[in-house]
Amino acid sequence: MTDNISKVLGSASYEAHWVHKSLLVKLIARGVLPCSNYTAQLEQRPERIEPPEWNMVFFVPDTCEKGLSFFEETVTMANTSGAPTIAVHDAAGRHEIPIKQQFEVEEEDEQFIVYGKLPKREKGHSGCIIVPADGFVSAIHYRAFGLKHPEKIVKSLCNPIALVPATRCSWQVAKFLGQGLIKSPPQPFK
Incomplete structure (x- = not known):
């Protein structure tokens, strides 16, 4: 029996940082899928802008195999415009993810x-x-x-x-x- 697979907007935690001293940016999405047979993917949106905007999508079959699965999706893109943020659209709306320097050490003030x-x-x-x-x-x-x-x-x-x-x-x-x-x-x- 074959499952029909639908594509829906999901959600994740996001971070972005410059790749070394280049014009490339790495965007990372991390989260948990509610079913072990779901998959997650960052998909580039169709607008022709720089830097590109992304959708966080989940591929959801008709059946759910019980069990959580963690995911980490990474994409690398050019950012010749030098924009300070990358836009990601997910089930909670549009997010502007600040691009950090790779060598920056985050001081975690949020417990x-x-x-x-x-x-x-x-x-x-x-x-x-x-x-x-x-x-x-x-x-x-x-x-x-x-x-x-x-x-x-x-x-x-x-x-x-x-x-x-x-x-x-x-x-x-x-x-x-x-x-x-x-x-x-x-x-x-x-």
Whole structure:
């Protein structure tokens, strides 16, 4: 039996950086697919502009094989215009990804990232979860914003809200506890 495969917009976390001292830019998309038989791909949009814009697409068969699968998609493109950002379109909308120097060391001030649940609302976010900054979430979530201290402002911006470790993130929570970055394991808001 053959599955019909549809193409839908997915979601991921994105980063872009210059390749050495050239006019090339590398765009990286990382995320989690909700089914092990789904595939992810960055596809160039048809507009003839520089730098090109991209769609984050998932190829979705009729059946879902239970099991999460992580993905990392990379594309390299010319950016002779010197634009400071690359545009990516996904299920959460259009994102302008800043292009960083490859040798830049990111100073991570975000301990947590707040993810909203798709579909994205016009105002505010819904179904939010708070995840350690280096954690993964399933493809039904999009990055809403990052925080140093999530408990202080998230209640007013997301409804309902839970402070929970994401899939396969319990070791990261333990790491944060060991480093004293958080005082106690994440708990649901009441």
